[in-house]
Amino acid sequence: MVQRGMYVYAIDNGPMEPQLxxxxxxxxxxxxxxxxxxxxxxxxxxxxxxDKPVRVLAMVERWLIRKWCKEAIFNLKLPMKKRWEEVMRCLTALEESLEKAGVHATISCRHLFHDREEVTVHVRLRD
Ligand SMILES: C[S@@+](CC[C@H](N)C(=O)[O-])C[C@H]1O[C@@H](n2cnc3c(N)ncnc32)[C@H](O)[C@@H]1O
Structure with missing residues (x-):
């Protein structure tokens, strides 16, 4: 994000790279x-x-419903079993809670790394 000229609030308990x-x-x-x-x-x-996908989702939903951001990109770390079911459950829950709040959004999801147990979700708010 820095390389793309953005200003960033980095919320992390851990240290940051000094060069950054x-x-x-x-x-x-x-x-x-x-x-x-x-x-x-x-x-x-x-x-x-x-962390648990349900925790990440709850936080992201709050941001989107309160319009604290226009777009969100986040990883959902998946459990060892029933990954597909978990992804479908999460995406359906996200879609439903945004719809219920009257928030129009385009949601997409990709498994970017074949050797990682995570998927990456992108949400863009529409007018
Ligand atoms: C998988 S790493 C992300 C690394 C980052 N994407 C990068 O490229 O450097 C997860 C990070 O989340 C931070 N973290 C974990 N739980 C957190 C929380 N509740 N609040 C803020 N940061 C947290 C950890 O300190 C760690 O740096």
């Missing part, structure tokens, strides 16, 4: 990504937290 911090484009906050609220509306939410 030198760009001046990052505000690193050691806070909980599940509860942090942005100070103003942002363009993107990007999340790669390793």
């Amino acid at each position: 911090m030198k760009t001046g484009q990052i505000d690193h906050l050691k806070e909980d990504g599940f509860t942090w609220e942005p100070p103003q509306r942002l363009d993107w939410l990007v999340c790669d937290i390793v």
